[in-house]
Amino acid sequence: MGLSGIEIYKLLPQTNCGDCGVPTCLAFAMKLAAGQTELAKCPQVSEESKQKLDIASAPPILPVTVGKFKTGGETVLFRHEKSFVNPTGIAVLVTDKMSDAEADKRITNFRELRYERVGLVLKADLIAVKSESGDAGAFEKLVGKAKDAAGGDGGLILMADTAELLAAGLKAAADQKPLLYAATKSNAEAVAALAKENKCPVAVKGENLDEVIELTQKLTGMGLKEIVIDSGSRKLRKVFEDQVILRRAAIKKAFRPLGFPTITFPCEMSNDLMEETLIASTLIAKYGGIVVLSDLEGHSLFPLVVQRMNIFTDPQRPMATEQGIYPINNPDDNSPVLITTNFSLTYFIVSGEIEGSRIPTWLLVLDTEGLSVLTAWAAGKFAADAIGPFVKKSDIVGKIKHRSLIIPGYAASISGELEEELPDWKITIGPREAAHIPAFLKQYKAS
Amino acid sequence: MAFEAPKIDYTGKIKEITLGTGNKAVKVGGSTSYPFYLFEGQMPNPPRIAMEVFDFAPDDWAEAAVEPFKDVIGDPVAWAKKNIQEYGAEMIALQLRSIDPNGLNRSANEAAATAKRVIDAVDVPVILWGVANHEKDTEVLRLIAESCEGKNLALGPVEEEDYKQIGASAIAYKHTVIASSPIDINLAKQLNILLDNLGVPGNKIIVDPTTGALGYGLEYTYSVMERDRMAALTQEDEKLQYPLICNVGYEVWKTKEAKMKTGDDIKFGDSKKRGIIMECVTAMSLLLAGADILIMRHPESIKLIRKMITDLAS
Numbered sequence: 001m002g003l004s005g006i007e008i009y010k011l012l013p014q015t016n017c018g019d020c021g022v023p024t025c026l027a028f029a030m031k032l033a034a035g036q037t038e039l040a041k042c043p044q045v046s047e048e049s050k051q052k053l054d055i056a057s058a059p060p061i062l063p064v065t066v067g068k069f070k071t072g073g074e075t076v077l078f079r080h081e082k083s084f085v086n087p088t089g090i091a092v093l094v095t096d097k098m099s100d101a102e103a104d105k106r107i108t109n110f111r112e113l114r115y116e117r118v119g120l121v122l123k124a125d126l127i128a129v130k131s132e133s134g135d136a137g138a139f140e141k142l143v144g145k146a147k148d149a150a151g152g153d154g155g156l157i158l159m160a161d162t163a164e165l166l167a168a169g170l171k172a173a174a175d176q177k178p179l180l181y182a183a184t185k186s187n188a189e190a191v192a193a194l195a196k197e198n199k200c201p202v203a204v205k206g207e208n209l210d211e212v213i214e215l216t217q218k219l220t221g222m223g224l225k226e227i228v229i230d231s232g233s234r235k236l237r238k239v240f241e242d243q244v245i246l247r248r249a250a251i252k253k254a255f256r257p258l259g260f261p262t263i264t265f266p267c268e269m270s271n272d273l274m275e276e277t278l279i280a281s282t283l284i285a286k287y288g289g290i291v292v293l294s295d296l297e298g299h300s301l302f303p304l305v306v307q308r309m310n311i312f313t314d315p316q317r318p319m320a321t322e323q324g325i326y327p328i329n330n331p332d333d334n335s336p337v338l339i340t341t342n343f344s345l346t347y348f349i350v351s352g353e354i355e356g357s358r359i360p361t362w363l364l365v366l367d368t369e370g371l372s373v374l375t376a377w378a379a380g381k382f383a384a385d386a387i388g389p390f391v392k393k394s395d396i397v398g399k400i401k402h403r404s405l406i407i408p409g410y411a412a413s414i415s416g417e418l419e420e421e422l423p424d425w426k427i428t429i430g431p432r433e434a435a436h437i438p439a440f441l442k443q444y445k446a447s
Numbered sequence: 448m449a450f451e452a453p454k455i456d457y458t459g460k461i462k463e464i465t466l467g468t469g470n471k472a473v474k475v476g477g478s479t480s481y482p483f484y485l486f487e488g489q490m491p492n493p494p495r496i497a498m499e500v501f502d503f504a505p506d507d508w509a510e511a512a513v514e515p516f517k518d519v520i521g522d523p524v525a526w527a528k529k530n531i532q533e534y535g536a537e538m539i540a541l542q543l544r545s546i547d548p549n550g551l552n553r554s555a556n557e558a559a560a561t562a563k564r565v566i567d568a569v570d571v572p573v574i575l576w577g578v579a580n581h582e583k584d585t586e587v588l589r590l591i592a593e594s595c596e597g598k599n600l601a602l603g604p605v606e607e608e609d610y611k612q613i614g615a616s617a618i619a620y621k622h623t624v625i626a627s628s629p630i631d632i633n634l635a636k637q638l639n640i641l642l643d644n645l646g647v648p649g650n651k652i653i654v655d656p657t658t659g660a661l662g663y664g665l666e667y668t669y670s671v672m673e674r675d676r677m678a679a680l681t682q683e684d685e686k687l688q689y690p691l692i693c694n695v696g697y698e699v700w701k702t703k704e705a706k707m708k709t710g711d712d713i714k715f716g717d718s719k720k721r722g723i724i725m726e727c728v729t730a731m732s733l734l735l736a737g738a739d740i741l742i743m744r745h746p747e748s749i750k751l752i753r754k755m756i757t758d759l760a761s
């Protein structure tokens with residue numbers, strides 16, 4: 001990343017042959033530096049230069065794929081600079097010392113705890129299967145059990161102390177390219193060889209960052225690229241510090257030996273699931289690639305996946321809900337009809353208040369390009385000439401007997417024009433704040 | 448060769464602000480690095496938590512949030528005392544929700560009298576939080592400021608539309624203001640400048656970036672706070688070097704998901720734990736973005752967050 005045009009030029013043949021479609025090598029180098037072309041367009045470049053340029057143009061934190069799960073690839077330190085790339089992976093731990101019931105419960109929860117929000121499915125991503133007993137057969141069996149649940153749209157992590165045990169686990173799931181955890185000072189060669197042979201990503205675990213650097217250098221020297229880092233500590237302050245330093249060294253200093261995603265273990269940092277969840281939330285905000293939890297419960301996973309969605313959304317683009325008719329609390333043909341904009345936050349708050357009121361209601365959501373009521377109204381996107389056609393074209397008239405429409409208080413000034421657009425309708429001005437919707441609905445009668 | 452961690456050269460520092468008076472006064476701010484980046488800076492005053500009290504008996508709270516207070520709800524004085532004695536509150540945040548014109552609409556006089564009774568009954572710092580109705584807030588906060596002169600209360604939210612009135616009361620009766628702006632760094636800065644021009648001393652301002660709860664705009668608050676700290680600490684933007692306060696409990700516990708009962712949807716698990724974790728995850732995120740004061744509701748949430756602050760700082 002970040003080679004200048006001149007630096008790239010030095011690696012090109014400098015013959016100005018023009019095969020790339022650009023008259024000179026320098027012009028080509030400039031385009032390449034600006035990201036406007038790709039190296040493959042120059043047929044003349046030497047293999048050696050190509051390799052150098054490939055390495056230099058890889059993202060500062062290399063992407064790693066574990067089954068269907070992706071991590072790494074990050075390019076910034078703060079989400080307001082540019083959106084983060086791959087959301088922190090949430091993993092649940094199962095071990096061969098757990099009872100069948102305990103392991104089964106975790107696997108079932110992994111599969112079933114899924115939440116839909118703004119068109120996204122929020123869920124855990126990985127099952128970490130750990131050999132605690134050291135029994136190869138038991139490990140293989142447990143991996144086999146976790147495999148189907150993790151395989152669909154997630155991934156597996158195999159955790160064991162030796163390459164032999166990891167190989168036993170791999171027998172059950174090599175096709176899923178699980179993450180092998182972990183190559184340490186004592187077993188790095190064997191574990192790395194196993195990862196290479198099976199084309200699996202591999203985690204390194206060092207006692208500290210110096211040891212991590214030694215290990216990643218050793219592994220990259222053996223030709224491995226898909227590496228994940230465990231910096232060793234299980235104390236929150238230290239783990240947090242390591243995450244920040246790793247990310248900063250990779251992004252600000254292009255320091256390759258630390259340019260990999262991380263794996264962290266809240267499950268080994270507390271015995272209380274609530275506390276573990278808060279440790280995980282810290283590491284979701286600050287640079288954890290994967291967080292491994294001891295258990296998944298609806299009340300702990302839901303807040304975590306929502307936080308992760310919040311942190312990893314594109315900071316530039318307002319999130320939008322789909323335009324359409326939303327029935328809330330089982331409305332019928334007498335129920336009131338409200339309209340609002342499709343800014344997700346607006347939709348959530350308005351629909352939440354209506355739901356809380358327990359009053360059956362139809363909510364119309366107009367596409368305002370993700371703007372809130374006030375901004376959309378100011379920008380002319382929540383206007384009579386947009387609402388009128390939308391209401392007419394939507395099939396809301398087929399669902400209700402009355403013709404009454406409630407508009408947000410902030411858009412009160414459009415009511416006159418809207419009456420012209422929708423001559424058969426009665427337009428009522430609703431409250432400005434969503435919090436006042438329940439009180440409003442309680443005394444409202446559609447006519 | 449040992450690896451040398453790349454460090455940031457911070458050029459700015461967050462101002463230290465004291466709330467309250469006497470030996471229970473609370474000092475916040477003073478940081479010289481990003482939140483909890485203690486390997487390259489100091490956080491002389493770790494973030495503090497103010498415990499919420501409502502000035503009337505709320506009727507729409509989740510059961511889990513009512514439960515710890517059920518013997519004191521409706522009696523703000525007893526409620527505040529319980530928070531201090533039983534739950535170790537270091538500060539009280541009195542939410543003046545009773546004055547909401549769309550709700551109970553209590554008169555300014557009545558609400559101010561209740562607030563004074565609470566303030567007189569406790570020795571910890573008190574934060575007064577209005578309803579963002581400028582007329583009502585101005586009236587109530589002026590009465591409280593006057594009747595509690597010199598207590599160094601924190602008065603908020605102070606917005607562009609009412610900063611002159613509330614700011615003047617704060618100056619006259621020696622209180623601190625909570626400068627509140629709608630999730631926008633430029634507006635935050637502008638309001639701080641206006642307060643400065645009005646004559647509010649630099650050590651009497653706390654900034655409220657406007658809090659979005661988990662799933663309800665948390666990311667906007669998070670990023671505006673990160674940008675705020677970046678400007679304050681690395682770009683020497685003096686007008687942003689104030690401690691940040693987040694009204695967490697109120698925003699989280701009013702969401703649909705915090706109010707859902709156990710069994711409404713089995714995938715959402717236990718209602719009480721969910722509410723507590725939602726409050727805590729919001730608090731945690733905002734601590735990492737730079738919050739110096741969190742206003743929180745559930746005693747168990749507060750306990751957990753205190754533990755996390757300790758673990759991150761030691």
Ligand code: SF4
Nearest residue numbers: 016017018020025042
């Ligand atoms: S094809 Fe390659 S060698 Fe030829 S001009 Fe383009 S960059 Fe230069």
